[in-house]
Amino acid sequence: MPLKLSDNKVIGVLNIQKREINAFRENDKTLFSAVAQDIAHTIERSRRYEKAQKEAMFDDLTALYTRRYFLESCSHEYSKVERYEKNFSIIIADIDYFKYFNDTYGHAMGDEILKKLSSTLKANVRQGDVVCRYGGEEFALLLPGIDKDGATIIAEKLRSVVERELIKETRDSKVVTITAGVATYPEDGKTVEQIILSADKYLYLGKESGRNKVVNTAFGNVRKKKDEKRVRGRYKTAIKIARGTNHIQSIEIKVNDKDWKICAIRDVNEKGFSGELEFDGRIDYNYVCKVVTDAEVHNPNIFPIRIAHAEKSNRGRYNRYLIGAEITDEHDRWEEMFYLLTH
Numbered sequence: 001m002p003l004k005l006s007d008n009k010v011i012g013v014l015n016i017q018k019r020e021i022n023a024f025r026e027n028d029k030t031l032f033s034a035v036a037q038d039i040a041h042t043i044e045r046s047r048r049y050e051k052a053q054k055e056a057m058f059d060d061l062t063a064l065y066t067r068r069y070f071l072e073s074c075s076h077e078y079s080k081v082e083r084y085e086k087n088f089s090i091i092i093a094d095i096d097y098f099k100y101f102n103d104t105y106g107h108a109m110g111d112e113i114l115k116k117l118s119s120t121l122k123a124n125v126r127q128g129d130v131v132c133r134y135g136g137e138e139f140a141l142l143l144p145g146i147d148k149d150g151a152t153i154i155a156e157k158l159r160s161v162v163e164r165e166l167i168k169e170t171r172d173s174k175v176v177t178i179t180a181g182v183a184t185y186p187e188d189g190k191t192v193e194q195i196i197l198s199a200d201k202y203l204y205l206g207k208e209s210g211r212n213k214v215v216n217t218a219f220g221n222v223r224k225k226k227d228e229k230r231v232r233g234r235y236k237t238a239i240k241i242a243r244g245t246n247h248i249q250s251i252e253i254k255v256n257d258k259d260w261k262i263c264a265i266r267d268v269n270e271k272g273f274s275g276e277l278e279f280d281g282r283i284d285y286n287y288v289c290k291v292v293t294d295a296e297v298h299n300p301n302i303f304p305i306r307i308a309h310a311e312k313s314n315r316g317r318y319n320r321y322l323i324g325a326e327i328t329d330e331h332d333r334w335e336e337m338f339y340l341l342t343h
Contacts, residue, residue, distance in 0.1 A: 006041075065132040086145060090151075093159075120161060124158055148216060151216070162177060179214075181200060253325075261277055264277070277323050280321055283310050284308075303334055307324070
């Protein structure tokens with residue numbers, strides 16, 4: 001009896017034998033046909049389940065593990081190290097200026113970069129390490145049994161290999177780089193969530209302090225100690241915006257009739273803010289600025305601002321500008337946002 005799937009594709013046969021000659025009757029055929037159909041349907045359901053499980057484990061574009069599988073692996077590793085008092089480390093890495101490649105050369109090149117970076121990461125870690133596409137251009141690695149120093153060495157090796165090998169053959173031969181944050185259990189947190197948040201925080205500090213680097217401590221190698229007090233407040237504000245803390249999602253500036261550019265905030269005060277922008281803001285020119293909160297996505301807090309200071313940033317390879325902006329009106333609404341950003 002043929003084993004047929006729902007699309008009538010034959011995947012095998014059910015072979016029934018009796019010793020006697022001409023022993024099968026018509027009702028036997030009906031019975032065995034039903035049995036064969038049940039077997040085929042069971043195999044089909046099993047195949048669909050295996051396919052769904054595989055799709056849940058692997059990212060289609062990069063063939064890396066998915067975020068879901070990564071988090072499950074972290075939970076299993078946490079249970080193991082908690083019992084035996086060992087450690088593990090997590091690296092979260094992000095492609096620097098990935099939006100630039102997408103906007104300048106198209107999403108096809110962006111996808112190519114993601115795939116090549118994925119292959120590079122997999123080729124330079126141990127077989128037992130878990131490498132996943134955490135989201136967009138962000139990647140996460142679980143390193144079982146590796147302490148902070150060992151994980152930092154691995155992250156620096158990955159950063160160096162990527163910078164050396166991932167050069168895009170474009171009209172200006174752009175070098176692809178990554179910034180990485182490294183966190184270790186139990187040094188940087190007592191739960192998986194805390195370790196991931198710490199690694200993500202260190203990644204953001206690396207982004208804010210120049211990119212193409214590895215950061216494994218809150219303010220290590222970011223600024224000198226004499227500036228630390230001032231810097232802590234600045235990064236606290238910047239991290240709040242990046243995380244959406246207190247409902248703040250982004251600060252954006254309208255650069256023309258259609259486009260808004262996100263401003264990477266460096267500092268805020270009662271009268272305005274300073275930050276980094278992918279746009280050459282003109283001094284003494286008035287712009288419209290908005291602070292978008294998750295509760296008011298369709299009704300953002302809009303302010304008129306004046307660019308009081310602007311200069312080209314000497315960090316990185318792309319056109320970015322450091323600006324200082326003054327709120328020119330609606331101070332009462334800015335005061336509310338200022339409070340959320342600084343408390």
